[in-house]
Amino acid sequence: MTAKREPISRRERPAKPALTRWGIVDAAVRVMRSEGLEKVTMRRLAQELDTGPASLYVYVANTAELHAAVLDALLGEVELSTDRPGTGWREDLVAVLTSYTRLLFEHPQLARSALVARPSGANYLDLVERLLLLLSRSGAPREQVAWGVDSLLQYATATAAEHATQEHEPMSQGDWDALTRAAHGVDEAGHPMIKAHLPTLLSGTQDARLSWGLNVVINGIIHTPVPDTTG
Structure with missing residues (x-):
């Protein structure tokens, strides 16, 4: 005769870990890595964390804020310590921005989201702090350095979004071939003019164009005064 199974009391089940903003963002990063950024929704995270979607809004206001927090979490992988013997501030600045851009290359959906996301976490602040420090070593006025960081991040982010799309979506490669x-x-x-500038118009590796473009932006920052906004 089979022994009767003893019912399990709900009180004996292990308690679920308390929700935290860090835990929600960590779960969001896991979902993004395995399923893509489009799956990082409040409903999907509620399933992942065994809770109701309404519970998450206590910690994260909306999906846009969640995506910004995911971006900030990944920014911890950007290589900020670029001081190397024999290199100057410009080489180190380009190296940090290249590391940032390559991180976004690996996550094409996040790269596009980063064009409008406004991260404000510790990793983003560390990145901005490092960029300000390196750019200030150029000797440019403080106002140009302060405004310039925004231009550098915009260029790097837009480059990542463009190339990430081309590399991960077959139709984009077809569009590029058609343009060529x-x-x-x-x-x-x-x-x-198009005829005169071929084949250089479409030449160059991704890394070469990125480095050149960053230097163009840096040169513009150094040599372009900020307009007077006090009047």
Whole structure:
């Protein structure tokens, strides 16, 4: 005769860990890595954490804030300690921004989200602090350094979003191939400047263009005064 199973009391079940903002963001990062950023929703996280969606809003206001927090968590992987023998502030600045851009390359959906996300966590503040320090070593006025960091991050983020899309979406590669064919097939009479600048117009590796573009922005920051806003 089979022994009768003893019912398990609900009181004997282990208590669920208390919800925290850190725990919610950590779960969001796990879901993003395994399922993609589009799955990082309050409902999906509620399932992951065995709770109700309403409970999460106590810690995170909305999905946009959640995505910004995920971005901030990943920014902890950016290489900030770039001081190396024989390198100057410019090389170190480009190295930090390249590390940031490559991080976004690995997460194409997050790269696009980062164009509008406004992270404000510790990792983002550490990144901004490092960029300000390195850019200030150029000797540029404080106002240009302060405004310049925003331009550097915008350029790096937009570059990551563009290239991440091209590398992870087949249709984007098809669009690029079509543009390449169209550019090389233009009539010189109608588009003389395009014809004159080929093949350089479409040449260069991703890393080379990124480094060059960052230096263009840096040079602009150093040599472009901030307009007077006191009037």
